[in-house]
Amino acid sequence: MQTRTDNLSVSGHKFKVKSYWLDQVADFGKTVDYPVMIICPGGGFTFHSQREEEPIALRFNSLGLHVVVLEYKLIDDEPVFPLALQEMGKTIDWVKQQANLRHIDKSKIILTGFSAGGQVVAAYNGIGTDPKLRHTYSLEQYDDDFAAVILGYPVIDMTVKNSFPIDEKVMYQISTDKTFWQTQAYLNEHSKPTFIWQTRTDELVSVSNSLMYVDKMDQLGLPVEYHLFGSGIHGLALGTYVTKKPGKDKYLNAWSAEWINLAFNWLEMMGYLE
Template sequence: MKIEERKLKISDHEFTVKGYWLDQISDFGKPVDYPVVIICPGGGFTFHSGREEEPLALRYNSFGMHAVVLEYKLIGDTPVYPMALQEMAKTIDWINQQPDSMHIDKDKIILAGFSAGAHIVAAYNGIGPNPTLRKKYQIERYKGQHAAVILGYPVIDMTMKDSFPDDDKVLHEISTDESLWKSQELLNKDSKPAFVWQTRTDDLVNVMNSLVYVEKMVQLGLPAEFHMFGSGIHGLGLATYVTKKPGKDKYLNKRASGWMDLSLTWLEMMNLLGSAY
């Protein structure tokens, strides 16, 4: 496996992506092009959670997927949006520019977002495939499309009461464009299939976030799968000892840890994983 860190640029703005690229397996006797997952970690738009970066990337690797971690724009001198959308589009474009020798199946680009990072993925699932919205958010010059999204304990509707961000100042630091506050309202007939999971007792992001997104997917007739686990805290990551914070057993959740296998089975069902074999 090859691990690389690259700096990508949009005008004078620079951001980091980390690639976890699979090697070919000589015993196969012929080259295999692997799907790739772009991971947007959580962190409340103030940091990128390491618990949702390499541990998830390596897990995806183990199931025959390349992985790229996108360290998107955080709250700062300017709002997170629309730059975060442009970073995603640029990352997809960068993947599409990779040579054939990288053996990437560019028709199988999966976006996986967690918590705040899931808001970027959820919003992009409405904007990225739609020509009108691509032009509005100045991403039409970038090439490539994603095929599906995976959302873990996602921030979807940032206006929802008793849920992140629950603070008008932070909300405007994330986006001054009100049309981006409710990512479920960005969904349209061009949006891609979605796998969504969350716990019923999430104390930071109200589980209704997941429900309103899935409801909108169903209304539009789009493929979707949703798993709500009965208990568990926010930010579980893999929900195993791999992403457990030291001394904090609340980050262990045997039932919720099944989300990864469920999502991979879903990708197989959607013909986005495993068909190369």
């Protein structure tokens, strides 16, 4: 495996992508083009959680996918959106440009987001697949088609009461454009199949977020698989000792940790791992 960090830019703004590229296996006797997963970690738009970066990346590497971690825009002196959306478009385009060098199957790019990163991915699965909105937010310049989405305890609708973000001021720091406040509203016939999971006891992001997303996918007749686990805190990541915070056993949850095997089975069932 080869790892590296690259700097990309959109609209004069620089951002980083961390790559975990699989090596070819000589024993196969032929070259293999692998799927690519692009991960957006959580962190409440104030940081990028490393617990949802390399540990997740290496786990999916072991399942036969290249992985790229997108360190999207955070809250600062200008809103997160629409710049974070453009960063995603640029990243997908950048990945495709390396198809021959890295042996990438361009038809099998999976976007994966956790918590706040889930909002970035959810927004892209709606706004980024709508022809009119793509023009509105300057996305048509990118070769950014993708195959599927995986969401873990995602922020979907920022207007939900008693759910992140609680403070309206933070909502405006994330986006002054209310289009990005309710990402489920922009799912459309072009949106991609989605695997989504959350825990019923998530104390930060109300479970109604994922439920609204799944309901809209179902209304549109789009492929969706949803797993609502009965227990577990927000931000479980892998739910194992690999991503447990030192001395905090609440980050362990053997049952919810099955999400990654379920996601792998779903990817296989959908034909993304052939």
